[in-house]
Amino acid sequence: MTGRKATYIPGMDELMNGGFPEGTINLITGPPGSAKSLFGIEYIHNGARFDNEPGMLISLEESRDSMIRAARSFDLDLRSLEKEDRIYLIDLGRMRVECSASEELEWGLASFDTLKNLIQNQITLSGAKRLVLDSVTAMAIYYSSSELFRRELLKFSRFLRDAGITTILISEADIGACPGYGIEGFVADSMIEMDYMVTAGEYHRTLTVRKMRFTKHDPLKHPFLIMENGIEVSPDEVMD
Ligand SMILES: Nc1ncnc2c1ncn2[C@@H]1O[C@H](COP(=O)(O)OP(=O)(O)O)[C@@H](O)[C@H]1O
Ligand SMILES: [Mg+2]
Numbered sequence: 564m565t566g567r568k569a570t571y572i573p574g575m576d577e578l579m580n581g582g583f584p585e586g587t588i589n590l591i592t593g594p595p596g597s598a599k600s601l602f603g604i605e606y607i608h609n610g611a612r613f614d615n616e617p618g619m620l621i622s623l624e625e626s627r628d629s630m631i632r633a634a635r636s637f638d639l640d641l642r643s644l645e646k647e648d649r650i651y652l653i654d655l656g657r658m659r660v661e662c663s664a665s666e667e668l669e670w671g672l673a674s675f676d677t678l679k680n681l682i683q684n685q686i687t688l689s690g691a692k693r694l695v696l697d698s699v700t701a702m703a704i705y706y707s708s709s710e711l712f713r714r715e716l717l718k719f720s721r722f723l724r725d726a727g728i729t730t731i732l733i734s735e736a737d738i739g740a741c742p743g744y745g746i747e748g749f750v751a752d753s754m755i756e757m758d759y760m761v762t763a764g765e766y767h768r769t770l771t772v773r774k775m776r777f778t779k780h781d782p783l784k785h786p787f788l789i790m791e792n793g794i795e796v797s798p799d800e801v802m803d
Pocket of ligand 1: 593594595596597598599600601602636637789790
């Protein structure tokens with residue numbers, strides 16, 4: 564059996580036989596507020612804390628401060644891990660805002676090639692083993708056609724596989740207008756759907772492992788809660 568990258572999110576790893584198979588690309592989808600970013604933060608934090616594995620979190624959606632602050636409210640100390648060079652938080656959105664559209668084009672800040680360079684450098688420098696890209700949807704808007712986006716995403720996914728890094732790509736669901744939407748699943752080895760719903764006047768958060776290659780997995784929809792220390796999945800409870 565290949566190695567696993569445990570999330571250490573209570574209840575989660577047992578849905579996928581111990582964790583993400585090493586070197587895979589894993590897509591997490593869900594509407595805004597479904598805790599995708601929190602999942603990504605926990606994956607990177609816990610890998611560094613419990614497995615001593617360097618990780619990278621590249622955000623196009625949130626500022627560094629907002630990531631650190633969100634994590635702190637769950638007692639996850641990203642700042643210390645970063646100071647100790649055990650994790651790397653990269654706010655690509657900020658880098659974009661700080662340069663003009665023409666500079667961005669010239670320097671290719673928005674492209675997958677830039678990401679590749681960033682990631683490759685970090686792997687060389689720190690031996691990064693875990694990566695979160697939040698979000699791949701935000702990358703799509705920088706490509707003029709879905710074909711171009713698809714081609715670049717395919718190349719990017721090949722790079723990630725060759726690099727052997729175990730990746731979470733976060734994707735916003737229900738974004739029909741976005742040219743890239745729907746094709747991310749194509750390059751991913753696994754797909755996890757996060758959602759929330761109201762049944763009988765009660766609010767439920769749910770999580771489903773839709774597909775996962777190279778491993779057995781639980782395909783059912785499970786409730787989860789956001790507790791003081793983060794996400795807690797209930798592997799023994801099933802939703803319709
Ligand atoms: N301390 C907290 N306790 C409980 N829930 C929280 C806390 N902080 C944030 N949340 C909730 O966690 C959810 C997760 O947000 P986030 O991970 O940013 O979602 P997404 O990335 O899918 O948009 C938010 O909807 C927010 O309501
Ligand atoms: Mg988010």
